[in-house]
Amino acid sequence: MKHFDYVQPKTMDEALASWEPGASWLGGGTNLVDLMKLGVTQPQRVIDLTRIPDLGEITFQQDGSVRIGAMVSNAALARHAGFAQHFPMVAEALLSGASGQLRNMATVAGNLMQRTRCAYFQEETAACNRRTPGAGCDARDSDEELRALLGASPACVATNPSDFCVPLAALEAQVEVRGVNGTREIPFADFHLLPGDQPERETALEEGELIIALHLSAAAAGFARHARYLKVRDRTSFAFATTAAAAALRMEDGIITEGRLALGAVAARPWRVAEAEALLVGHAPDAALFGRAAEAAMAGAEAPAHLEWKIDLARRTAARALAMAAVGTPARMPALPASPFGQQNGDLAHV
Amino acid sequence: MSLFISLTLNGEARDVSIDDPRVTLLDLLRERLALPGTKKGCDRGQCGACTVLVNGRRANACLMLAAGLDGAQITTIEGLARGEDLHPVQAAFIEHDGFQCGYCTPGQIMSAVGLIAEGDAGSDPERIREGMSGNICRCGAYHGITLAVQEASRRMAAKEEGDAA
Incomplete structure (x- = not known):
């Protein structure tokens, strides 16, 4: 690990003033410290945000919306009874990610800032435009399965690896950020950038800005009865998604009145298509309907011949997530959250 | 510095x-x-x-x-131990052969203590396996580990009830 200057500011003002180009904000460290060990990230200065007051609160407002402080841990948010009740698919996504240890350490803001898990990004000897602008992309012609099917560019085919971000996109979260010029909110859909010809620009944060909170509206809680996250991965637990989907429905008298669908692990940001959601409205839940919505959600997907299976897998993941949402949110978190092998209510199923 | x-x-x-x-x-x-x-x-x-x-x-x-x-x-x-008295998770790992070479064992035991404190795995083996997925055992002692965590979880819950009564 390259040497760095470590600071632990005690106030937000002190934190903002300690920023310099080439610095990194430190939350739980589960991604940053790992990348620093690999040499992929070499910050000159590490600014530890864990001692700043008030960033660790989960606050329900009078209007039913919730504000989640940037330094709340993944585990604390997923296990917060009120939060899990109102936003069950967010809790399910959180509990399907990483391990018990990592979820205790990782923060919600750090989750939004985590870097791609593309093997070529993490391997120092490989060419990667995201790590070293202008170096080229060795992933494009590789068999890397964590590859974008949508929104990729000649410069970069990396995916966003987050589970948490997929339901946040579906539920139209807002990201509250602060910089020396004040506070602003960024709609979730605008937070992560597609690579274009500048894949090193990953988020809408300006130099020296940091995330201070996430917001979910009361309207987003209206999906709580029919909301699921489904994640397909190489092993049953503790693996990044090969494909994933967050599906949420509002139903009245057996008819879908509103639908939300976001796909994970298929692009550099969670992928949401308005046309796919519009197809659902006014219909009763039905496998063919969900198939058409999944097809629309994946419209324009591209993969090299040896990875075409991933397009099919993403469609099926989306259709199945919709079907699971239609059945209803389970009363208790499944034993295997977000798993296609888990049955409802935690029954023993996969062994 | x-x-x-x-x-x-x-x-x-x-x-x-x-x-x-x-x-x-x-x-x-x-x-x-x-x-x-x-x-x-x-x-x-x-x-x-x-x-x-x-x-x-x-x-x-x-x-x-x-x-x-x-x-x-x-x-x-x-x-974890209090003098010669092993922690219930340590004792259960010995009783149920929750290890072979032993290298992962301190991490497995600390993870199990943390998992039991988190409270939502209980003694359900599927939830225990999922909750312990951050601990790899190259010898493949998972079956014994699961039994040990189940047993320790049950004993600790019973003791808590006993203490409360």
Whole structure:
């Protein structure tokens, strides 16, 4: 690990003033410290945000919306009874990610800032435009399965690896950020950038800005009865998604009145298509309907011949997530959250 | 740079000097505080061999910068037993053969203690397996580990009920 200057500011003002180009904000460290060990990230200065007051609160407002402080841990948010009740698919996504240890350490803001898990990004000897602008992309012609099917560019085919971000996109979260010029909110859909010809620009944060909170509206809680996250991965637990989907429905008298669908692990940001959601409205839940919505959600997907299976897998993941949402949110978190092998209510199923 | 942090380490107050911000909690414990029970496996948060409790919650010591831990309460495998009395999780690992070579065992045991404290696995084997998925055992002692965590979880819950009654 390259040497760095470590600071632990005690106030937000002190934190903002300690920023310099080439610095990194430190939350739980589960991604940053790992990348620093690999040499992929070499910050000159590490600014530890864990001692700043008030960033660790989960606050329900009078209007039913919730504000989640940037330094709340993944585990604390997923296990917060009120939060899990109102936003069950967010809790399910959180509990399907990483391990018990990592979820205790990782923060919600750090989750939004985590870097791609593309093997070529993490391997120092490989060419990667995201790590070293202008170096080229060795992933494009590789068999890397964590590859974008949508929104990729000649410069970069990396995916966003987050589970948490997929339901946040579906539920139209807002990201509250602060910089020396004040506070602003960024709609979730605008937070992560597609690579274009500048894949090193990953988020809408300006130099020296940091995330201070996430917001979910009361309207987003209206999906709580029919909301699921489904994640397909190489092993049953503790693996990044090969494909994933967050599906949420509002139903009245057996008819879908509103639908939300976001796909994970298929692009550099969670992928949401308005046309796919519009197809659902006014219909009763039905496998063919969900198939058409999944097809629309994946419209324009591209993969090299040896990875075409991933397009099919993403469609099926989306259709199945919709079907699971239609059945209803389970009363208790499944034993295997977000798993296609888990049955409802935690029954023993996969062994 | 030299930075001083105060820790409560296995119940004992310790003042520690950190001369390099790159020192992780894992290296601090093993190399500087003579507590080699916590193991280094992958050093990347993937294997769980370095699991300790930080402020009562299980964490991967390999990914924590020691410099950030001023005021923290740390429990390692060395701090679980009370003299000759093993912690219920330690005792259950012995009874159920929850190990073979033993290298992952301190991490498995600390992770199990953390999981039981989190409270939502209970004695359901599927939830225990899922909750323990951050700990890899190369010998494949998973069956014994699951039984041990189940047993310890049951005993600790029974003792709690007994204490409350």
